[in-house]
Amino acid sequence: MTVITPGIDFLLRGGFSYIFPSVVFAIALSHISHSNNIPIPTVALVLIGLFATPAYAFVRVYTSEWKARCEARRLGARLIPRVKGASVGNLDVLRKLMRNSENGYPGDGSASFIKEYGPIVDLHILWDYAVVTVCPEHIKAMLAKDFNNFEKGKDFRTNMNSVLGTGVFNSDGDMWKFHRSMTRPFFSRDRISHFDLFDRHAEIVIQKMRERSRQGLAIDFQDLMGRFTLDSATEFLFGSCVHSLNGRLPYPYDKQLLHYSDSHPSEEVAEKFAHAFLEAQRIISSREQLGWVWPLTEIWGDKTKEHMKVVDAFVALIVKDAVEKKRLADEEKGIIGVANQQNDEVTDDETLLDHLVKFTSDPVVLRGEVLNIMIAGRDTTAATLTAILYFLSTHPAVFARLRNEVIEKVGTSRRPTFENIREMKFLRAVINETLRLYPIVPFNVRTSIQPTVWTSPDPNEKPLYIPAKTKLSYSVMLMHRRKDLWGQDAEEFDPDRFLDARLNKYLIPNSFAFLPFNAGPRICLGQQFAYNEMSFMVIRLLQAFGSSTLDEDAQPPHTKPNPAWKNDVGTRKGMEKFFPKVSLTLYAHGGL
Numbered sequence: 001m002t003v004i005t006p007g008i009d010f011l012l013r014g015g016f017s018y019i020f021p022s023v024v025f026a027i028a029l030s031h032i033s034h035s036n037n038i039p040i041p042t043v044a045l046v047l048i049g050l051f052a053t054p055a056y057a058f059v060r061v062y063t064s065e066w067k068a069r070c071e072a073r074r075l076g077a078r079l080i081p082r083v084k085g086a087s088v089g090n091l092d093v094l095r096k097l098m099r100n101s102e103n104g105y106p107g108d109g110s111a112s113f114i115k116e117y118g119p120i121v122d123l124h125i126l127w128d129y130a131v132v133t134v135c136p137e138h139i140k141a142m143l144a145k146d147f148n149n150f151e152k153g154k155d156f157r158t159n160m161n162s163v164l165g166t167g168v169f170n171s172d173g174d175m176w177k178f179h180r181s182m183t184r185p186f187f188s189r190d191r192i193s194h195f196d197l198f199d200r201h202a203e204i205v206i207q208k209m210r211e212r213s214r215q216g217l218a219i220d221f222q223d224l225m226g227r228f229t230l231d232s233a234t235e236f237l238f239g240s241c242v243h244s245l246n247g248r249l250p251y252p253y254d255k256q257l258l259h260y261s262d263s264h265p266s267e268e269v270a271e272k273f274a275h276a277f278l279e280a281q282r283i284i285s286s287r288e289q290l291g292w293v294w295p296l297t298e299i300w301g302d303k304t305k306e307h308m309k310v311v312d313a314f315v316a317l318i319v320k321d322a323v324e325k326k327r328l329a330d331e332e333k334g335i336i337g338v339a340n341q342q343n344d345e346v347t348d349d350e351t352l353l354d355h356l357v358k359f360t361s362d363p364v365v366l367r368g369e370v371l372n373i374m375i376a377g378r379d380t381t382a383a384t385l386t387a388i389l390y391f392l393s394t395h396p397a398v399f400a401r402l403r404n405e406v407i408e409k410v411g412t413s414r415r416p417t418f419e420n421i422r423e424m425k426f427l428r429a430v431i432n433e434t435l436r437l438y439p440i441v442p443f444n445v446r447t448s449i450q451p452t453v454w455t456s457p458d459p460n461e462k463p464l465y466i467p468a469k470t471k472l473s474y475s476v477m478l479m480h481r482r483k484d485l486w487g488q489d490a491e492e493f494d495p496d497r498f499l500d501a502r503l504n505k506y507l508i509p510n511s512f513a514f515l516p517f518n519a520g521p522r523i524c525l526g527q528q529f530a531y532n533e534m535s536f537m538v539i540r541l542l543q544a545f546g547s548s549t550l551d552e553d554a555q556p557p558h559t560k561p562n563p564a565w566k567n568d569v570g571t572r573k574g575m576e577k578f579f580p581k582v583s584l585t586l587y588a589h590g591g592l
């Protein structure tokens with residue numbers, strides 16, 4: 001079977017739209033020349049045909065620009081400040097962003113323009129809007145106040161499709177409502193505070209850490225948390241744990257028993273799945289950064305394809321089992337065929353997948369939903385737990401204070417309850433402060449549907465005009481680090497800012513300045529689950545260990561922070577002891 005690659009598809013469509021205006025123009029001219037008997041030389045016809053498309057594109061860009069200016073003026077608004085790059089189509093800006101995403105500090109590409117042009121800026125790449133905002137009021141408009149006028153958008157959905165399909169993360173409109181309403185009942189309070197499952201997996205984590213500790217070896221905590229959340233998520237969501245914690249753990253780089261940089265050392269199914277899934281996410285994330293020209297980097301084939309074969313094989317089994325289980329249950333009850341009952345009720349022993357198969361038996365929809373929830377629920381908590389331990393290891397006083405709270409509220413060995421977790425104010429502050437500095441979805445995007453107007457960050461200036469169908473990126477990470485929103489020490493790790501007078505000064509009056517879980521109708525469905533899972537794991541860790549240290553030598557050299565970052569004195573980047581990277585979610589390059 002011949003499959004058209006994303007690149008060939010792009011060229012065919014692009015070629016058609018390139019040729020079309022030229023052909024129309026040439027036919028029209030030759031018709032005029034024949035009917036009026038005015039001879040036009042063939043060379044002239046060919047030249048006119050060749051230049052017709054660029055001329056047409058120029059006129060289109062110019063008229064839409066002119067319309068935007070007129071419309072902005074009519075509404076008493078102005079255009080978003082636009083970056084004036086050094087090369088045609090702002091290609092130098094695109095190059096800078098790409099270079100930064102490969103080797104730079106997350107967000108530095110956009111941050112440099114924000115510093116120069118203000119907290120909302122149009123990077124205007126290849127004559128198209130590429131807006132980035134770090135303003136709470138704009139993010140509030142997109143996520144909550146004016147929710148119906150913003151969607152993820154067709155470009156985003158297309159870029160993500162080969163990995164995410166049409167799941168809740170990657171759909172808009174009625175399709176999103178369908179997915180959201182199907183999934184939401186599952187995340188009720190009762191269900192997400194069932195701690196038996198976390199406890200079983202946390203116990204293995206502690207045991208593995210003790211073993212390594214006895215051997216005097218550092219442990220890759222990111223890898224370990226990836227396994228903990230994979231086992232917890234597969235059991236909680238699908239009822240079949242993949243037992244990745246039973247697999248062989250990687251060794252530190254400086255103890256070359258096993259070369260660390262092969263981050264998929266064993267051939268186990270769970271590890272192959274996790275590796276392939278991460279690679280696929282990296283690819284779709286770079287598509288987002290490249291913008292509409294990304295298919296040109298996939299001329300020879302869809303880069304996600306091989307990875308998705310591994311992922312699909314893993315998910316297909318889980319989905320098949322669940323559909324079969326439902327069929328057998330229906331047969332027992334005398335129901336013939338797979339009836340789609342729109343049943344919102346979730347019974348106590350039901351997994352998410354059991355719940356979903358009540359709505360549909362379509363493997364494509366089920367696969368999409370499963371993968372969406374895996375991205376949503378697994379990488380996010382694993383990466384946040386990793387970042388929490390990073391801060392605890394580099395801030396021994398915070399470690400000691402948090403451990404005191406754990407011992408005081410839960411004791412040294414008892415299993416924590418939901419009520420314990422709710423009472424532990426310092427633990428919540430540590431988690432929130434970690435999510436402030438490393439929000440696991442640091443960059444996100446929406447697309448406007450109708451034109452609208454946003455308030456100007458500078459009250460002395462006119463409001464900003466947002467045209468229809470404009471791609472609007474927002475970075476909660478950069479927003480969470482703004483000194484005007486969080487104080488002069490915004491880049492420092494200090495959980496007390498969520499407990500002392502700073503809370504009333506900064507966050508309470510401006511709650512949209514802190515958005516690790518998003519807000520509005522698309523707010524994270526698993527927020528409470530995540531707080532519970534992370535709190536549980538941290539409590540178990542602190543019950544078991546009296547201190548932790550970051551072993552920088554365990555890190556493979558090419559994944560250490562760039563030494564030049566240290567020159568940025570007083571900034572997070574200058575303080576960094578690991579290399580944060582972003583695919584769809586933030587993670588530690590090479591483990592931690």
Ligand code: HEM
Nearest residue numbers: 168376377380381384440441516517518522524525526530
């Ligand atoms: C620290 C942990 C987590 C963080 C920081 C986080 C953050 C987020 C963010 C920022 C979004 C919005 C994405 C967007 O609009 O594009 C989101 C959506 C979502 N999250 Fe989470 N999440 C976490 C854990 C979880 C967990 C554990 C689950 C489920 C088990 C989950 C399920 C979801 C779902 C289903 C959505 C899609 C909501 C929608 O589009 O309607 N998340 N999350």
